[in-house]
Amino acid sequence: MPEEQGLSSTLLQLAPLIKGVIDRIKPIVDQPVIRFPFEMPLRVSAVIGAGLSGQVLPGTDFTNATEYPFEIERIKFSQDPAHTFRDWRILIKDQIFSMDWMKTSAMIATLVNDNTGAYELTFPWVVRPKGGALSIIVDNLDTINPITIDINLIGSQLIPRA
Numbered sequence: 001m002p003e004e005q006g007l008s009s010t011l012l013q014l015a016p017l018i019k020g021v022i023d024r025i026k027p028i029v030d031q032p033v034i035r036f037p038f039e040m041p042l043r044v045s046a047v048i049g050a051g052l053s054g055q056v057l058p059g060t061d062f063t064n065a066t067e068y069p070f071e072i073e074r075i076k077f078s079q080d081p082a083h084t085f086r087d088w089r090i091l092i093k094d095q096i097f098s099m100d101w102m103k104t105s106a107m108i109a110t111l112v113n114d115n116t117g118a119y120e121l122t123f124p125w126v127v128r129p130k131g132g133a134l135s136i137i138v139d140n141l142d143t144i145n146p147i148t149i150d151i152n153l154i155g156s157q158l159i160p161r162a
Helices: 002-029
Strands: 033-041 046-048 070-079 088-094 118-127 132-140 147-160
Touching: 033 070, 046 132, 088 147, 118 132, 118 147, 132 147
Parallel strands: none
Antiparallel strands: 033 147, 046 147, 070 118, 070 147, 088 132
């Protein structure tokens, strides 16, 4: 009998710890979807001529042809070493909803977090499956030199739980 009392008191002491762990992992496990890491990069670096504006990046690179919605959490930007985030602007439009992400083109330096080099979306944006697409339009503010850029949409595919 004393052994059973010792075991039960030990379990009672561990109960709050176990409950805390379960409470922390429950939102991850108990969701109607599985979040599968997914990226949608620009396949080939784009070269934007000196002083050009309104250059549309290839639409096929930012089209979600998969079966599942794509939730964009952040956008990673990069450019050639001769330029900075102050040398180019971007305008993003959702093709399916006909929604502009911004009123006018925004300088990359105003969007990007200096520590991560990425634009962290406050609320994720969902690109619809089977043809949902974003249109990305770039302006080169350097009137003397062309700029080579890369863009990568990072997030998760939302796969329904069976």
